[in-house]
Structure formats: structure tokens, C-alpha cells
Amino acid sequence: MLKKIRIAVSVILFALISWHFLDFAGLLPQQLHWLEKIQFIPALLAVNVLIIIGLILMTAILGRVYCSSICPMGVYQDIVAWLSKRFIRKKKYTYGKAKTVLRWSFLGLTVVAFLFNFSFLLGLLDPYGAYGRMTTHLFRPAYLAGNNLLAAIFTSFDNFTFYKTAIYGLGVFSTAVSLATLVCIAVLAWKNGRTYCNTVCPAGTILGTISRISVFKIRFVEERCNKCGLCRMKCKASCIDSNKLQIDYSRCVTCFNCIEICNRDAMQYAPMKLKKQESSLVLPSDSPPVNEARRRFLSASLLTGLAAGKMIAQESSDGILQKKAVKRETPIAPPGAVSFDRLRDKCISCHLCVSKCPSHVIKPAFLEYGPGGMMQPILYFDRGFCNYDCTVCGEVCPTGALVPLTKEEKNATQMGQVQFTMANCIVYYDETNCGACSEHCPTQAVSMVSYKDSLTIPHIEPTICVGCGGCEYVCPAIPHKAIYVKGLKSQNTIEIKFEKQKDVEIEGFGF
Amino acid sequence: MDRRNFLKAVALSGAAFTSIKESDAMNLLVQSFQTAQATAKYDLVAIMGGEPDEMYKKAIAEIGGMKNFIKPGDKVVVKPNIGWDKTPELAANTNPKLVEAIIKDCFSAGAKEVTVFDHTCDDWRKCYANSGIEEAVKATGAKLVPANEESYYKPVSLPQGKSLKSAKVHQAIVDADKWINVPILKSHGGAQMTISMKNYMGIVWDRGYFHANDLQQCIADVCTYSKRPALNIVDAYRILKTSGPRGRSEADVALAKGLFISQDIVAVDTAAANFFNQVRELPVDRVGHLAKGQELGIGTMDLSNLNIKRIKV
Numbered sequence: 001m002l003k004k005i006r007i008a009v010s011v012i013l014f015a016l017i018s019w020h021f022l023d024f025a026g027l028l029p030q031q032l033h034w035l036e037k038i039q040f041i042p043a044l045l046a047v048n049v050l051i052i053i054g055l056i057l058m059t060a061i062l063g064r065v066y067c068s069s070i071c072p073m074g075v076y077q078d079i080v081a082w083l084s085k086r087f088i089r090k091k092k093y094t095y096g097k098a099k100t101v102l103r104w105s106f107l108g109l110t111v112v113a114f115l116f117n118f119s120f121l122l123g124l125l126d127p128y129g130a131y132g133r134m135t136t137h138l139f140r141p142a143y144l145a146g147n148n149l150l151a152a153i154f155t156s157f158d159n160f161t162f163y164k165t166a167i168y169g170l171g172v173f174s175t176a177v178s179l180a181t182l183v184c185i186a187v188l189a190w191k192n193g194r195t196y197c198n199t200v201c202p203a204g205t206i207l208g209t210i211s212r213i214s215v216f217k218i219r220f221v222e223e224r225c226n227k228c229g230l231c232r233m234k235c236k237a238s239c240i241d242s243n244k245l246q247i248d249y250s251r252c253v254t255c256f257n258c259i260e261i262c263n264r265d266a267m268q269y270a271p272m273k274l275k276k277q278e279s280s281l282v283l284p285s286d287s288p289p290v291n292e293a294r295r296r297f298l299s300a301s302l303l304t305g306l307a308a309g310k311m312i313a314q315e316s317s318d319g320i321l322q323k324k325a326v327k328r329e330t331p332i333a334p335p336g337a338v339s340f341d342r343l344r345d346k347c348i349s350c351h352l353c354v355s356k357c358p359s360h361v362i363k364p365a366f367l368e369y370g371p372g373g374m375m376q377p378i379l380y381f382d383r384g385f386c387n388y389d390c391t392v393c394g395e396v397c398p399t400g401a402l403v404p405l406t407k408e409e410k411n412a413t414q415m416g417q418v419q420f421t422m423a424n425c426i427v428y429y430d431e432t433n434c435g436a437c438s439e440h441c442p443t444q445a446v447s448m449v450s451y452k453d454s455l456t457i458p459h460i461e462p463t464i465c466v467g468c469g470g471c472e473y474v475c476p477a478i479p480h481k482a483i484y485v486k487g488l489k490s491q492n493t494i495e496i497k498f499e500k501q502k503d504v505e506i507e508g509f510g511f
Numbered sequence: 512m513d514r515r516n517f518l519k520a521v522a523l524s525g526a527a528f529t530s531i532k533e534s535d536a537m538n539l540l541v542q543s544f545q546t547a548q549a550t551a552k553y554d555l556v557a558i559m560g561g562e563p564d565e566m567y568k569k570a571i572a573e574i575g576g577m578k579n580f581i582k583p584g585d586k587v588v589v590k591p592n593i594g595w596d597k598t599p600e601l602a603a604n605t606n607p608k609l610v611e612a613i614i615k616d617c618f619s620a621g622a623k624e625v626t627v628f629d630h631t632c633d634d635w636r637k638c639y640a641n642s643g644i645e646e647a648v649k650a651t652g653a654k655l656v657p658a659n660e661e662s663y664y665k666p667v668s669l670p671q672g673k674s675l676k677s678a679k680v681h682q683a684i685v686d687a688d689k690w691i692n693v694p695i696l697k698s699h700g701g702a703q704m705t706i707s708m709k710n711y712m713g714i715v716w717d718r719g720y721f722h723a724n725d726l727q728q729c730i731a732d733v734c735t736y737s738k739r740p741a742l743n744i745v746d747a748y749r750i751l752k753t754s755g756p757r758g759r760s761e762a763d764v765a766l767a768k769g770l771f772i773s774q775d776i777v778a779v780d781t782a783a784a785n786f787f788n789q790v791r792e793l794p795v796d797r798v799g800h801l802a803k804g805q806e807l808g809i810g811t812m813d814l815s816n817l818n819i820k821r822i823k824v
Contacts, residue, residue: 026636155663160654160655160656160657163657163659163660164657164659164660164662164663165659165660166660358634358636358637359634384634387596387633387634387637388596388633389596389637390634390637426722426723430723430725432724432725432726432727432728433701433702433703433725433726433727433799434701434722434723434726435699435700435701435702435722435726436701436718436719436722438700438701439632439699439700439701439756439757440632440757441757442757442759443759444754444759447700447754448700448701454703454796454797454799456700456701456703474632474719474722476719476720476722476723477723478723498760498762499760499762500762501761501762501764502762502765503766504752504765504766504767504790506559506767506768506769506786506789506790507789508789509557509559509769509782509785509786509821510785510786510787510788510789511557511781511782511785511786511814
């Protein structure tokens with residue numbers, strides 16, 4: 001029963017989160033982004049106290065339910081493991097010793113890197129973020145292709161229920177990272193179940209520590225157990241030592257597979273220890289050496305982290321200097337990012353904003369923000385421009401890296417400033433009308449002023465520019481655009497003057 | 512008195528009657544008389560002072576009724592300007608009430624199906640929804656189709672074009688029997704004005720080419736496409752007097768309450784541009800594509816030679 005509930009909850013949450021990422025057509029309600037906001041590391045970064053307390057309490061009472069059902073990467077591994085059983089008939093898991101040292105090294109390294117502004121590692125390892133990237137970069141193109149196929153079929157019958165939508169790559173680096181994540185985690189899950197969760201995942205390590213003291217635990221009913229080992233063979237976390245009747249609760253993700261398989265009803269999910277003295281006898285004998293090793297490794301990893309951070313910082317300055325050929329020297333952060341520093345500290349690169357941006361202007365950065373900000377969102381205007389009234393990215397962002405903005409706040413948020421190169425402008429060198437830039441400008445930071453004869457030429461006022469990129473996207477000048485947006489390290493608020501509407505009296509037709 | 516003259520007389524007296532009594536029933540009566548005509552009496556109808564749907568009904572009746580322009584069983588496209596993610600009050604898109612009235616009229620004239628689309632500048636889904644046109648179209652049973660991908664467009668050749676020799680035109684227009692061009696009258700930073708001719712830029716895919724290869728000439732060139740609009744109906748109810756074609760706020764909008772109908776695209780745009788000129792000075796000769804269109808023989812800027820009906824509501 002418990003297992004069935006766990007599977008039902010997992011499947012529903014996993015399907016909803018995945019579909020929310022894929023849902024370009026807006027079929028699901030917008031409010032569904034709470035599914036991403038209840039994720040552990042995003043909640044930590046967003047300092048969403050209620051959710052953090054909620055998740056910690058839940059873990060302290062029920063064990064690692066988060067890892068079992070809420071985390072989409074956890075469920076992804078379960079799906080892979082379930083598939084592996086279709087292929088390997090007699091698949092058995094075995095008990096393995098906890099890789100405590102490795103585990104804490106990963107966590108330590110992540111924390112240290114984060115403290116040294118290299119939040120890339122946290123973004124890379126956070127299971128929710130990693131799953132988000134897999135969905136955005138790998139599953140989404142497939143979903144779109146399926147949609148386009150349906151659209152082609154339906155459209156040929158004059159039915160426009162489906163509409164075509166562009167499929168395009170979002171950068172080699174992020175796609176490669178997503179693919180590597182997908183493959184590595186799949187291999188681990190295929191072989192040994194939840195290895196990632198119990199070795200690499202920073203959320204798994206933190207929650208695993210809490211779940212050691214959880215009220216409800218899976219416990220042996222010793223008088224019924226005949227040590228047949230079925231539970232051990234079913235344990236995808238490899239945390240049941242059926243010979244010693246011990247369970248490593250730091251690794252148990254409360255999947256209830258063991259309870260389900262046990263023929264003798266010798267396992268229970270219960271709040272009280274049934275045989276107090278035995279389990280308390282066993283634990284201390286095992287724990288202390290581990291703790292010492294952990295301490296050593298923590299300090300070691302702290303040192304390596306320090307060194308790595310410094311090396312990376314050096315690399316970053318070199319990398320940026322070499323990339324001078326890019327015309328936009330300062331990248332443009334999405335609306336509500338506030339500043340590059342804040343974005344780097346808060347974003348785990350789940351790419352929900354990338355998936356959800358209706359104008360297709362958000363993509364993952366490569367080295368534009370420096371190595372620490374790899375895969376974090378930047379604006380680019382190859383496929384569109386930032387819709388003036390749109391506030392979707394800030395609304396969906398689970399970590400608070402993009403602050404939710406009201407329409408009015410968004411309208412006044414300056415992400416970048418317009419730059420005009422007259423020599424490249426069509427009006428200047430062809431002496432024909434154009435004005436595409438001004439046409440798209442929501443604040444008229446680009447306006448058309450009299451030039452020669454009946455020609456008008458762009459005139460820019462960067463102080464009232466929001467940096468939406470409409471002008472840059474649409475500028476038809478080749479090979480170099482005449483107008484582009486320069487990013488800002490810190491976003492500004494512009495002042496919009498609202499004039500009053502004047503009534504117009506029109507007497508006749510004028511002809 | 513032959514049949515045509517008799518009908519003309521009836522129609523005229525009917526029209527006179529409407530100017531005295533303005534009941535809807537009377538309008539319908541007049542319309543039903545006039546649709547029996549073989550050709551329109553007027554080259555251009557200009558009307559001002561009413562609501563969009565009301566002005567449309569009066570104007571279309573004067574020009575001979577929709578039955579004069581589409582046949583029963585026709586596949587019709589109504590092409591408004593839906594370029595921007597803006598509400599109707601901001602006058603960036605054609606008035607949804609006008610679009611709705613035109614579609615209904617097409618159906619009552621026997622259209623088999625009516626399709627609506629625009630190649631938008633802002634995100635097309637937001638444009639369709641926030642312009643109010645999606646709702647208006649749904650209320651009529653017409654089809655609102657996407658135009659966001661190149662694959663929806665088919666290449667057509669423009670042998671008369673000077674700068675633009677071919678273009679990709681939306682399949683809805685290519686496949687239609689008739690299409691009705693329903694622009695909104697706006698100022699335009701690049702083209703100076705956007706009216707009926709400029710509204711063609713919403714039926715083509717590659718607009719960048721227009722801007723990069725003499726915008727005014729390309730606008731005139733695309734209007735030589737062999738499938739001309741059955742009617743051009745210019746919405747000048749709210750006009751964007753400044754900061755067009757997008758506009759910033761309601762301060763850019765003037766409530767002008769005008770509407771112009773003609774088959775002659777250059778004439779209707781010239782008339783609308785003159786109307787606009789009263790609100791904000793913008794000499795018609797600055798709107799380069801009008802003269803270029805006349806040069807290509809797609810219409811005339813000389814309004815004095817046309818039979819124009821002017822109505823004030």
C-alpha cells in the first residue's frame with residue numbers, strides 16, 4: 001500500500017513537472033510553478049523559509065520523501081531502474097557500504113565553490129536543476145517535433161488545433177552537459193539504482209543527514225525476519241544489510257520496496273523502535289570512524305576548493321579577455337536578475353525560464369558571465385525580443401534568481417542600453433526609409449527624426465531604453481547590425497513619463 | 512426606366528431615408544436593395560462620427576453591400592493589423608468590433624469560410640489574444656490561423672515589382688478566393704504612415720528584405736501581387752497619431768472616429784492619409800509608397816477624379 005501511494009505521488013509530480021517544462025502552448029495553468037518552488041535547493045537559494053522548514057520537518061518525520069517522490073531526478077532514476085528490470089530478469093541489488101567520504105567531499109566542494117562565486121558546480125549537481133536542463137535541452141525538442149508533426153497533419157486537413165513552433169539548439173555546452181547528465185545518471189541508475197542520490201547529490205547528502213533521526217523509519221521486526229535477503233535485493237539505495245538487520249537511514253529514500261517484497265511482514269514503517277537496545281548498540285560501533293574520515297575530508301576538500309576557486313577565477317579573466325571578438329561585451333541578464341552577481345549566486349540553471357520564455361530570448365550562457373555563471377540565463381535576440389509586458393521568467397523562477405516583477409515594474413526595468421552605429425544604418429548608406437528599430441521600441445528610446453528629404457533616421461535615448469532588443473532583433477542591416485543593446489551589470493529603473501491624452505476635434509475628412 | 516436605373520433610384524431613396532431615420536431595420540432594408548446592384552456607385556466611401564461597426568454597416572451599404580464583392584461559397588480571408596501585444600484602446604491593432612462586423616457580413620453574403628491571421632511583430636499568441644481579435648473572431652465562427660512559421664507561407668512571384676520580385680505569402684491568402692484588407696490608420700516611424708498598402712507586410716514572411724531594399728518601393732511592389740484585396744477597409748476609429756506603429760500610451764492615440772472603404776488601395780490610403788493630416792501634419796507626399804503604387808498602376812492618388820461618398824454620422 002505504502003509503495004503504491006509513493007509510486008502514485010511520484011508519477012503525478014514527475015509528469016506534472018516534466019509537462020510544465022515542455023508545455024510551450026500554455027495548456028497547464030500558470031500557477032503550476034509551485035512544483036518547482038518546492039524543490040529543496042531552489043528553496044534554499046530563494047531563502048523560502050516556509051518551504052525549507054516544511055521539507056526539513058517532512059524529512060525529520062517521514063524520511064527522504066523529497067528524494068523519493070518530489071525530486072524529478074529521483075523519479076527519473078526510478079524509471080531507468082524499472083526499465084532495467086524489464087531487460088535484466090533477475091536483477092538484484094546488494095548492500096554496499098556508504099560512500100560517506102565521497103559524499104561529503106561532493107557536498108563540501110559544492111559549498112566551497114559556491115562560497116567562492118563558482119555556483120556552476122551547485123547548478124551542475126542540483127538534481128532538480130539537472131533534470132530541468134535534461135528536459136529543456138533533450139526532451140523538449142522531441143516534444144516540439146511531435147507537436148509539429150501533428151500540426152503538419154492537422155493543418156493539411158485545414159485544422160489549426162496545433163500550430164507549428166520553431167525547434168532550435170540552445171547552445172552546445174548546455175546541451176552537452178544535459179546529455180552527459182542524462183547518460184551518466186542513467187548508467188548509474190541502471191546498474192545500482194540511487195547511486196547519484198547517495199553519493200553525488202548535495203540535496204541527498206543534507207536530507208540524508210536529517211533522515212537519520214527521522215521519526216518514521218523502516219524497521220526490522222526481528223522475530224519475524226528469517227534473513228532471506230529479499231529486502232536487500234530490492235533496495236535500490238543499497239542501504240539494507242539484511243544479515244546484520246541494519247538499515248543505513250542516511251541513504252534510505254523510503255521507497256517501501258522492501259516492505260512490499262517481504263513475505264514475512266518483517267519490515268515496518270513505524271515511528272518507534274521495536275527493539276531499542278539492538279539498533280542503538282549497532283549504530284555507535286559503525287559511526288565514529290566514518291565521522292573522523294568525514295572531518296578529514298571536509299577540511300581537505302575545503303582546501304582543494306579554495307585552490308580550485310582561485311585557479312578558476314584566474315581562468316575567468318583570461319577567458320573573457322580572449323572573447324573580445326563578440327560585439328556585445330556586456331551580456332544582458334533577464335528581467336528581474338537585478339545584477340550579475342546576484343544572478344550568479346542564486347541561479348542553478350534549471351532553464352525553466354529558457355523553456356517558458358514565450359519570445360524565445362533566454363538561452364544559457366557559455367562564458368559570457370565567466371565560468372561561474374556557465375549555463376545561467378542570458379538574453380539573446382536571434383529569435384525574438386523580450387516582450388515589453390511579459391513577466392513570465394520572474395514568475396516561474398524557483399530560486400528567486402529572477403525576481404518576480406509586476407507589469408509596471410517590468411516596463412520600468414532597464415536590462416541594457418541601446419547603442420546606434422550610424423555607419424551601418426540602411427537610412428544612412430542606402431538613403432531609403434527603414435525605421436524597423438523604432439517601430440519595435442516600446443518606450444521610443446529609439447525614435448525616428450528628420451534626416452534628408454522625406455527620410456527619417458534613428459535617434460537614441462539610452463536612458464529610457466529597457467534593453468528588450470526589439471531594435472536589435474529586427475535591424476535588417478547586413479553584415480553588421482546598426483543597432484544593438486549593451487548589457488548592464490546591474491539593472492536600473494527607468495522613469496516613464498505619461499503624457500495626458502488630448503481630445504482631438506476633427507471637422508471634416510481633409511480631402 | 513430599365514432595371515438598373517430603377518434599383519439605383521430605390522437605393523438612393525433608401526440611402527436618403529437612412530440619413531433621416533437610422534433604425535437598424537432600415538439599414539438592413541437599404542442593404543438588401545443595394546446588394547442587387549451589379550456594380551458599386553462609388554469608388555470610395557468615407558464615413559466619420561460613429562462606432563466602428565455602425566460606420567462599417569453604413570459604408571458597406573453605400574458601396575454596394577458585401578455581396579458586390581464576394582460570391583456565395585467563397586473562401587474569404589479578412590486580414591486585420593494584429594501586429595502588437597496591445598489592447599484596442601492603444602490603437603496599435605485593427606478594432607476588433609470592426610473585424611467582427613466584417614466577418615459576420617462575409618458570412619451573410621454567403622462566404623463558405625472566413626479566415627483571419629496576421630504576421631505579428633510581438634509574440635503572435637499574445638497579439639491575437641490581447642488585441643481582442645481572437646475573441647471577436649471566435650464569436651463569429653471564423654478561423655483564426657497561425658502565421659508564426661515560414662512553412663505557413665508560399666512563394667509567389669511579383670513580375671511588376673521593381674525592388675521586390677517575389678515574396679512568400681501566407682497560404683491562407685494564396686488559397687483564398689477573396690481577401691479583405693482591414694488595416695488601422697497609424698503613423699509609422701519608417702514608412703511614415705501605415706494604412707492598407709503597408710498592411711501587406713503582414714501577409715508576407717520576410718519583412719527584413721523590405722526594410723533592407725527600399726522599404727517604400729517594396730511596399731508598392733508587394734501590392735502588385737495578382738490577388739488584390741476585394742476591399743480595403745481602413746479603421747480610423749482610433750488612430751495612432753504619434754510613436755507609431757507601436758505607440759507607447761494612450762497619449763499617442765486620437766479618437767478620430769473615421770472609416771474608409773475602397774477597392775482602390777492607393778486612393779483609400781491617400782484619403783486616410785489626408786484625414787490623418789488634420790490630426791498631425793504629415794504631408795501625403797512623404798508617404799513614399801503611395802506615389803510608387805500609383806506609378807505601378809495599382810491605384811490613383813488623384814481623389815478629384817473619383818466618385819466619393821462622404822457621410823457624417
